[in-house]
Amino acid sequence: MSALDSFKEKIDGRSAVIGVLGMGYVGIPLAISMANAGFRVIGFDINKPHIEGLNNNKSSIKHIPDSDIKMMKSAGFYATDDFSKTAECEVLIICVPTPLDKTREPDLSFVTATMDMISPYLRRGQLLSLESTTWPGTTTQILLPYVERAALTVGEDFYLIYSPEREDPANADFSTRTIPKVVGGYTEACLEAGTVLYESFIDTIVPVSSTEASEMVKLLENIYRSVNIGLVNEMKVVADAMGLDIFEIIDAAKTKPFGFTAFYPGPGIGGHCIPIDPFYLTWKAREFGVHTRFIELAGEINAAMPQYVVDKTVRALNQAGKSLKGANVLALGIAYKRDVDDMRESPSAVVMELLQEWGANVAYSDSNVPVFPKMRKHQFDLSSVDLNPENIAGYDAVILLTDHTDFDYEMIRENAAILIDTRGKFRDDTSVVRA
Amino acid sequence: MSALDSFKEKIDGRSAVIGVLGMGYVGIPLAISMANAGFRVIGFDINKPHIEGLNNNKSSIKHIPDSDIKMMKSAGFYATDDFSKTAECEVLIICVPTPLDKTREPDLSFVTATMDMISPYLRRGQLLSLESTTWPGTTTQILLPYVERAALTVGEDFYLIYSPEREDPANADFSTRTIPKVVGGYTEACLEAGTVLYESFIDTIVPVSSTEASEMVKLLENIYRSVNIGLVNEMKVVADAMGLDIFEIIDAAKTKPFGFTAFYPGPGIGGHCIPIDPFYLTWKAREFGVHTRFIELAGEINAAMPQYVVDKTVRALNQAGKSLKGANVLALGIAYKRDVDDMRESPSAVVMELLQEWGANVAYSDSNVPVFPKMRKHQFDLSSVDLNPENIAGYDAVILLTDHTDFDYEMIRENAAILIDTRGKFRDDTSVVRA
Numbered sequence: 001m002s003a004l005d006s007f008k009e010k011i012d013g014r015s016a017v018i019g020v021l022g023m024g025y026v027g028i029p030l031a032i033s034m035a036n037a038g039f040r041v042i043g044f045d046i047n048k049p050h051i052e053g054l055n056n057n058k059s060s061i062k063h064i065p066d067s068d069i070k071m072m073k074s075a076g077f078y079a080t081d082d083f084s085k086t087a088e089c090e091v092l093i094i095c096v097p098t099p100l101d102k103t104r105e106p107d108l109s110f111v112t113a114t115m116d117m118i119s120p121y122l123r124r125g126q127l128l129s130l131e132s133t134t135w136p137g138t139t140t141q142i143l144l145p146y147v148e149r150a151a152l153t154v155g156e157d158f159y160l161i162y163s164p165e166r167e168d169p170a171n172a173d174f175s176t177r178t179i180p181k182v183v184g185g186y187t188e189a190c191l192e193a194g195t196v197l198y199e200s201f202i203d204t205i206v207p208v209s210s211t212e213a214s215e216m217v218k219l220l221e222n223i224y225r226s227v228n229i230g231l232v233n234e235m236k237v238v239a240d241a242m243g244l245d246i247f248e249i250i251d252a253a254k255t256k257p258f259g260f261t262a263f264y265p266g267p268g269i270g271g272h273c274i275p276i277d278p279f280y281l282t283w284k285a286r287e288f289g290v291h292t293r294f295i296e297l298a299g300e301i302n303a304a305m306p307q308y309v310v311d312k313t314v315r316a317l318n319q320a321g322k323s324l325k326g327a328n329v330l331a332l333g334i335a336y337k338r339d340v341d342d343m344r345e346s347p348s349a350v351v352m353e354l355l356q357e358w359g360a361n362v363a364y365s366d367s368n369v370p371v372f373p374k375m376r377k378h379q380f381d382l383s384s385v386d387l388n389p390e391n392i393a394g395y396d397a398v399i400l401l402t403d404h405t406d407f408d409y410e411m412i413r414e415n416a417a418i419l420i421d422t423r424g425k426f427r428d429d430t431s432v433v434r435a
Numbered sequence: 436m437s438a439l440d441s442f443k444e445k446i447d448g449r450s451a452v453i454g455v456l457g458m459g460y461v462g463i464p465l466a467i468s469m470a471n472a473g474f475r476v477i478g479f480d481i482n483k484p485h486i487e488g489l490n491n492n493k494s495s496i497k498h499i500p501d502s503d504i505k506m507m508k509s510a511g512f513y514a515t516d517d518f519s520k521t522a523e524c525e526v527l528i529i530c531v532p533t534p535l536d537k538t539r540e541p542d543l544s545f546v547t548a549t550m551d552m553i554s555p556y557l558r559r560g561q562l563l564s565l566e567s568t569t570w571p572g573t574t575t576q577i578l579l580p581y582v583e584r585a586a587l588t589v590g591e592d593f594y595l596i597y598s599p600e601r602e603d604p605a606n607a608d609f610s611t612r613t614i615p616k617v618v619g620g621y622t623e624a625c626l627e628a629g630t631v632l633y634e635s636f637i638d639t640i641v642p643v644s645s646t647e648a649s650e651m652v653k654l655l656e657n658i659y660r661s662v663n664i665g666l667v668n669e670m671k672v673v674a675d676a677m678g679l680d681i682f683e684i685i686d687a688a689k690t691k692p693f694g695f696t697a698f699y700p701g702p703g704i705g706g707h708c709i710p711i712d713p714f715y716l717t718w719k720a721r722e723f724g725v726h727t728r729f730i731e732l733a734g735e736i737n738a739a740m741p742q743y744v745v746d747k748t749v750r751a752l753n754q755a756g757k758s759l760k761g762a763n764v765l766a767l768g769i770a771y772k773r774d775v776d777d778m779r780e781s782p783s784a785v786v787m788e789l790l791q792e793w794g795a796n797v798a799y800s801d802s803n804v805p806v807f808p809k810m811r812k813h814q815f816d817l818s819s820v821d822l823n824p825e826n827i828a829g830y831d832a833v834i835l836l837t838d839h840t841d842f843d844y845e846m847i848r849e850n851a852a853i854l855i856d857t858r859g860k861f862r863d864d865t866s867v868v869r870a
Contacts, residue, residue, distance in 0.1 A: 136677055166691055173693065180690040206690045208683060216679050217687040220670060221695050224688075227666050228659070231729045235655060238716065241723035242571055244651055248643060252652040253659075255615040255641045256601055258608065260656050261696045281673065288676035293732055294666045301728070 003125060003157050004189050008196050010090050014038040019089035021045075021114050022096035023054060023079055025272065025342070026131060026165040028061060030095060031077065032068045033176040037201035040076035042085055054079035062341040062368060063170040087121040091129070091197060095165060098132045099276060106135060106280050108142060115146045122150040127159040127193050133218050133277045135284035138162070139211035140186060155187030161194035162211035164218030170340050180204035184214030222277040223295055228263040229274065230298030233305055236265035240434055247424030267401050267422040267435075268305040268347025270336025275302070275345045306350040309422055310358065312435035313397055316418045322396055325359030330385070330395040332412070333402025334366045341368040348401040349378040363395070367406055389415045399435070400425060438560060438592050439624050443631050445525050449473040454524035456480075456549050457531035458489060458514060460707065460777070461566060461600040463496060465530060466512065467503045468611040472636035475511035477520055489514040497776040497803060498605040522556040526564070526632060530600060533567045534711060541570055541715050543577060550581045557585040562594040562628050568653050568712045570719035573597070574646035575621060590622030596629035597646035599653030604706075605775050615639035619649030657712040658730055663698040664709065665733030668740055671700035675869055682859030702836050702857040702870070703740040703782025705771025710737070710780045741785040744857055745793065747870035748832055751853045757831055760794030765820070765830040767847070768837025769801045776803040783836040784813040798830070802841055824850045834870070835860060 001009070010016040016039065020031045023043040031041045045051050053060060055078055057070045069077075086092055096110035111132060122128075128147065130139055139162040144154065152158040163183045168174065181202045185191030191207055199205045208214050232250065239246040246265055254262035269275045278295040285292050314324045336346035343349065348364070355362045364372070365385050372380040385391060387408065392398060392415040400412075403423040413419060419432045426432040436444070445451040451474065455466045458478040466476045480486050488495060490513055492505045504512075521527055531545035546567060557563075563582065565574055574597040579589060587593040598618045603609065616637045620626030626642055634640045643649050667685065674681040681700055689697035704710045713730040720727050749759045771781035778784065783799070790797045799807070800820050807815040820826060822843065827833060827850040835847070838858040848854060854867045861867040 136679065168693060171693065179692060182687050182690065204690070206687050208687050209680075212677065213679055213683055213687070216674060216677070216684045220684055220688045221691055223670070224663070224666070224695055227662065227729075231659070231662050234727065234729055235658070238720050238723070238725050238727060239651060241720070241725045242647065242651070244571065244648055245644075248648055249651045249655050252617050252641050252643050252648070253655045255617065255639070256656055257614060258603060258606065260659055285673050285676070288673070290673050290676045292669065292673060293736070294662075294669055294729075297728055297732055 004193060007090065007125060007127065007159070007193050011196050011200050014200075016090035017042065017088050018091045018093065019044055019086050021086075021092060021094045021118070022110070022132075023050065024095065024097070025061060025169055026167050027093075027095035028054075028059070028064055028069075029167060029176050030093065030131070030165070032064070032072055033201050035072040035075045035077055038075075039201075041072060042089060043077065043079040044081070044083060044086065045079060046081055048081060051079040051081055061169070083117040084121055086118045087123060090125060091127045092118060093129045093131055095131045097272065098134050098280070099272075100279055104279050106283050108134065108138065111138070111142065115143065119146045119150060122147060122152060122158070124152065124157040127161065127190075127197060129161045129163050129194060129197070131163055131165040133164060133222070133273065133280065134215060135280040136212040136215040136219070137284065138215060139184075144186065155189045159190040159193035160186040160211070161190050162214045163194060163198060164214060166218075166221075169342060170337075177202055180206050182206045182208060182214050182217050184208045184211040186211055216281075219277055219281045222273050223281065223292075225263075226269065226274045226278045226302065227294045227298045228261070229265070229269055230301040232263045233265045234301050237308065245424070245427055245434065247427055264424065265422075266305070266347070267309045267351055269302045270344065270346040270348075271342065272344045275299075306347050306354055309351050309399065309401075309420065309435045310354045312433055313355070313399060313418075313420055314358070316420060316433045317397055320396075320418060323359075324355065327360050327396040328394065329355050329360045329362055330392070330398045331355075331362060331364040332366070332387075332398060332400045332407060333404050334364050334372070335368050335402055335404075338403055339368070339405055343369060343373055343375060346402075349375060349380075351399065351401060352380060353378060366402070366404065368404065387412070392416050439628060442525065442560060442562065442594065442628050446631050446635050449635075451525035452477065452523050453526045453528065454479055454521050456521075456527060456529045456553070457545070457567075458485065459530065459532070460496060460604060461602050462528075462530035463489075463494070463499055463504075464602060464611050465528065465566070465600070467499070467507055468636050470507040470510045470512055473510075474636075476507060477524060478512065478514040479516070479518060479521065480514060481516055483516060486514040486516055496604070518552040519556055521553045522558060525560060526562045527553060528564045528566055530566045532707065533569050533715070534707075535714055539714050541718050543569065543573065546573070546577065550578060554581045554585060557582060557587060557593070559587060559592040562596065562625075562632060564596045564598050564629060564632070566598055566600040568599060568657070568708065568715065569650060570715040571647040571650040571654070572719065573650060574619075579621065590624045594625040594628035595621040595646070596625050597649045598629060598633060599649060601653075601656075604777060605772075612637055615641050617641045617643060617649050617652050619643045619646040621646055651716075654712055654716045657708050658716065658727075660698075661704065661709045661713045661737065662729045662733045663696070664700070664704055665736045667698045668700045669736050672743065680859070680862060680869065682862055699859065700857075701740065701782070702744045702786055704737045705779065705781040705783075706777065707779045710734075741782050741789055744786050744834065744836075744855065744870045745789045747868055748790070748834060748853075748855055749793070751855060751868045752832055755831075755853060758794075759790070762795050762831040763829065764790050764795045764797055765827070765833045766790075766797065766799040767801070767822075767833060767835045767842060768839050769799050769807070770803050770837055770839075773838055774803070774840055778804060778808055778810060781837075784810060784815075786834065786836060787815060788813060801837070801839065803839065822847070827851050 023045040101107040236246040334348035397418040398416040399420040536542040671681040769783035832853040833851040834855040
């Protein structure tokens with residue numbers, strides 16, 4: 001039996017053990033899907049409390065219930081920081097973060113650290129898939145040399161693929177199974193092995209011609225979002241200057257049944273993808289002497305939004321004869337998007353920081369984030385305050401940053417001295433400041 | 436009976452006569468829809484041969500059959516350049532072009548010329564609707580003064596609205612009736628009259644709060660398209676530099692079932708809307724001290740595409756040891772998009788001009804455009820050449836610019852010495868030059 005046939009047999013028969021490297025927003029739902037499909041999954045991570053939590057049936061993600069972790073465990077799942085266990089796995093899927101460093105250049109240190117830890121255990125018959133978003137060429141330029149140093153021949157006794165994650169946390173319409181999966185292989189055999197793997201637990205596989213092509217697909221998806229949010233943020237500023245409400249304009253425009261997709265403005269962009277991924281292409285494009293001007297412009301405009309919100313707050317307070325310095329300001333909603341507990345790259349943290357720089361006393365309310373978490377770039381020693389009429393009335397200004405569904409908007413409107421709305425929730429009320 | 440009730444009665448009873456001002460790509464389908472709904476329509480235009488054609492049942496637009504004009508006529512339609520007949524109309528709808536002048540500033544001369552011609556005949560009980568795309572404020576700043584000078588009180592004995600056209604020539608999925616219509620009125624009564632009018636022949640009406648808001652809606656729709664085409668054109672250049680095929684990337688990205696809409700690159704942008712409309716906002720925004728940087732960037736990148744295509748041609752010929760100077764080059768498809776005969780702002784004309792500037796002998800083939808028409812900016816004394824193996828083999832280079840469905844792509848591929856493809860029609864053939 002050929003190596004490829006043997007690999008397929010292990011996938012089809014579910015005897016293949018799956019190692020998921022990086023048990024976060026991508027790794028956990030992926031592991032659950034594969035466990036659901038009948039695979040035994042091992043979750044690798046370097047965070048000991050997190051590993052312990054998973055081994056005690058604790059999900060670390062709001063929209064993933066503990067019962068899902070329990071189900072995985074009953075199917076043989078366990079989490080570990082012992083990377084020698086990767087030797088037991090036929091499949092290794094890397095789902096680690098790929099952030100930017102301080103100068104906004106790609107930081108692949110989580111990927112290379114993972115490769116450093118697993119490379120002693122790479123062996124014949126394994127498939128290695130990278131799912132982390134990255135620049136075109138990462139799989140062949142960064143991962144491939146590790147495999148070759150292990151004296152393995154990719155495409156013959158080892159399979160190397162790139163298959164971008166498309167997780168959309170808290171999207172109720174789609175799950176890992178129903179989101180089509182793009183797969184690119186280093187060789188034809190790699191692509192075939194990758195297809196066999198992913199089609200065992202995902203409905204639709206989209207093969208592309210190379211790992212570079214699949215890397216670029218994911219970037220294009222997120223560049224499209226970043227640019228369109230940037231565009232609508234710029235349009236917000238223009239509409240506002242003209243006395244128009246951008247949310248009314250967008251809602252009317254989206255009645256066009258073709259050729260228009262609605263994006264909404266906000267206080268900036270957040271999450272692990274949109275603010276970061278596009279710059280991976282910007283960085284790599286420089287090597288080829290080409291520029292990514294839309295990405296740069298979107299980055300610049302989106303990054304300017306927190307200050308725009310603060311400027312609107314300063315003006316509104318000024319109208320009331322107050323300065324922002326010394327004012328008590330309440331930030332409503334600090335997770336990066338509606339109804340999640342995810343603070344990654346949340347623009348609310350930037351707004352809060354700017355408010356503090358201006359001398360405001362900042363508080364926040366967000367039932368999804370009871371305590372302001374430790375973040376790489378931001379530090380607040382704050383807990384979520386309760387929302388009730390007396391509390392709200394006690395602030396000089398209240399800024400709606402993330403429009404969670406559990407806010408009592410009518411109560412907020414009635415009691416806020418100055419209400420600043422970055423989400424278009426109070427459109428017909430001219431006393432509310434659009435920002 | 437109030438003036439508004441009387442207006443409504445005339446619409447509901449179909450006794451209202453409709454004047455459509457400007458019988459072109461927007462006015463003709465609009466007139467047909469209203470005639471279909473039972474109205475008597477008069478078509479106003481200043482082009483005598485065009486009027487004569489319509490009165491002889493001749494449609495000037497490829498995708499609108501002569502039989503539609505005949506139907507209108509049997510319902511009482513006629514075309515005229517006698518603008519005094521507007522006095523007979525209860526409804527006046529302006530559908531004239533709104534181009535840019537040489538310095539890319541709004542040219543509203545067709546609108547003001549129309550208003551100059553009809554203003555002596557404006558009377559009580561009429562509704563005036565502007566459908567031409569324009570900057571926010573045009574209806575109140577340009578049209579309203581004409582009406583007020585006629586001693587009419589808008590909202591009481593005259594109705595003024597802005598309702599942007601959303602025609603998509605040759606879109607088989609949607610017609611005037613099924614495309615929701617955005618309406619903004621100068622007053623509440625204007626909005627009500629406008630709604631009554633349009634809902635008499637269109638399924639869904641989308642009322643907005645002002646004429647300025649409805650003007651902005653249309654601009655946002657086209658700005659979205661312009662920016663996304665610009666983005667994908669930039670991505671094409673980046674992907675090409677990296678050795679990747681942007682069409683493969685886009686097709687894989689569009690399998691994402693949420694958050695991505697596919698746009699395709701090409702040799703530039705054409706048609707009356709996308710290359711022009713966005714700059715109406717750019718111009719007006721300056722008055723408010725705000726900038727529209729995405730619009731400018733998209734304009735710049737899209738405008739650079741014809742030269743990109745020519746550069747690719749120069750390189751391909753150079754590889755074959757030839758210069759573009761003296762080369763025989765065939766442009767395939769010169770209408771601005773697939774399967775239309777519309778040359779407005781077609782980037783193919785720009786490519787042809789650049790080729791000529793470089794010293795090439797240029798020919799074209801497009802069954803939709805048998806003779807190169809008179810254009811404001813471009814002049815070619817050419818007719819479409821037949822496509823057959825001998826003809827194609829006679830050119831040093833063949834450039835696919837617009838991917839009409841009636842091209843025999845296999846025959847073209849087999850016979851072209853050098854084939855340059857701006858539309859991704861020959862994706863698996865590495866001998867074809869991507870441009």
